[in-house]
Amino acid sequence: MNLSGLRPAATPQKTITIKLFFLTPFMKLSSKTVLLSLVGVIFASTLVEAQQSPAQKSAAEDLLSLMNSREVMLSAFSSVMGPMLAKVPEAKAPAVKAAFMRFAESVADAPELNEKIIGLYSEAFTEAELREIIAFYSTPTGKKALAKLPELMQKGAIIGQKIAEEKQGKFQEEIKAIMEEK
DSSP, rough: OTTTTBOOOTTTOOOOOOGGGGGGGHHHHHHHHHHHHHHHHHHHHHOOOOOOHHHHHHHHHHHHHHHTHHHHHHHHHHHHHHHHHTTSSSSHHHHHHHHHHHHHHHHHHHHHHHHHHHHHHHHOOOOHHHHHHHHHHHHHHHHHHHHHHHHHHHHHHHHHHHHHHHHHHHHHHHHHHHHHOO
């Protein structure tokens, strides 16, 4: 979405450059950007220091283990690799893919990432709630949910992105009208 060079109706001979820096992050979101933003949010959670009991942290760790969080994260990285590799010369693709997967594994295996995610879950749920979630995910339906949710979330994100693209024109017109108001 390029809003620079908009011309107000009252002064067609002048060009007004409008820079909407606050909208820039939302204008060209790729799945890679979304994934890296989510990783950033996880690391930003260091700003919140909550008091969690060792039992609560242990329950959160058990839940993350049950949820295969490392594999889910690596799968998310892999899903954004395809579009990225499409922009890389074919001869360089294997080396870029290997470098990207080393990067993904270094993020997924970072001890501080696991600690921060455990903190997020410990902050959001009591120990009893975490144990109830673990109990559910240990059932056949819970196991099916764990297996299906990453794929469903990815498909949902694609649907949301397509709808956002369809509605982007109207949004651009609205912003243009706001910016042209006196």
